[in-house]
Amino acid sequence: MTLQLWGRPSSARTQKVILALSELNLTYEFIKASATMGPKGSVSRGKTPYGIVNTTEYLEKNPNGTIPTISDEGFILWESNAIVQYLGMKYNPKLFYNANIETFASASRWMMWENNQLIPPMHDLAKHLYRLPENQRDENVVRTSKEKLFLEFQKVEVQLSKTRFISGDQWCMGDIPMTIRCHRWNILAKPFADFPNLLRYYRELSARPSFNTISAPELHTAG
Numbered sequence: 619m620t621l622q623l624w625g626r627p628s629s630a631r632t633q634k635v636i637l638a639l640s641e642l643n644l645t646y647e648f649i650k651a652s653a654t655m656g657p658k659g660s661v662s663r664g665k666t667p668y669g670i671v672n673t674t675e676y677l678e679k680n681p682n683g684t685i686p687t688i689s690d691e692g693f694i695l696w697e698s699n700a701i702v703q704y705l706g707m708k709y710n711p712k713l714f715y716n717a718n719i720e721t722f723a724s725a726s727r728w729m730m731w732e733n734n735q736l737i738p739p740m741h742d743l744a745k746h747l748y749r750l751p752e753n754q755r756d757e758n759v760v761r762t763s764k765e766k767l768f769l770e771f772q773k774v775e776v777q778l779s780k781t782r783f784i785s786g787d788q789w790c791m792g793d794i795p796m797t798i799r800c801h802r803w804n805i806l807a808k809p810f811a812d813f814p815n816l817l818r819y820y821r822e823l824s825a826r827p828s829f830n831t832i833s834a835p836e837l838h839t840a841g
């Protein structure tokens with residue numbers, strides 16, 4: 619049975635799973651689902667959403683009604699980082715964490731950090747740069763979000779001054795969320811002047827074949 623992924627192309631969390639599936643060379647069926655966005659754009663601009671997430675059938679799989687969700691040979695899983703970890707552990711532990719418990723823990727730590735520290739200011743930045751109608755955008759939120767991101771990415775910069783990738787000198791699953799965040803930050807703020815190691819890292823991540831699955835700028839600025 620083909621692996622199924624429910625999500626939307628412009629969702630960063632769905633993109634994590636898409637990147638993971640690409641790194642693992644797995645084929646899958648992509649079922650577009652969302653309450654907030656559809657093929658022509660956002661509900662806030664009067665467009666029709668992909669739907670599915672509010673159906674009883676979907677809510678039985680994922681009671682949050684969020685995306686992404688996967689079904690792999692009947693095993694259902696939601697929560698993007700958990701999905702990436704599961705896929706790596708099942709299909710290629712060597713690639714995803716060097717089949718090593720410490721690398722797994724280190725990568726998981728950065729994945730949780732991305733969820734807790736990077737997503738909120740990046741979400742605010744995207745919202746106030748292009749998602750909200752122009753008369754609701756707030757320049758102060760844009761400025762403070764950029765400042766927060768600057769401080770957070772400095773932590774990544776320090777790590778990358780010591781290691782080639784986020785959890786060592788070998789690519790691992792911890793680099794998946796970081797790929798999407800570096801790419802979005804580049805699209806939203808062109809920030810690399812003060813981050814030489816981050817720039818070197820971003821270039822290396824973007825050269826991986828899997829990057830093509832999430833590279834299109836419109837996947838990151840859809841609103």
Ligand SMILES: N[C@@H](CCC(=O)N[C@@H](CS)C(=O)NCC(=O)O)C(=O)O
Binds near residue numbers: 629632651654686698
């Ligand atoms: N912590 C969850 C968050 C899930 C989540 O909030 N996903 C967003 C998309 S990135 C969502 O479902 N948005 C509403 C929608 O598109 O219907 C995860 O990482 O999977």
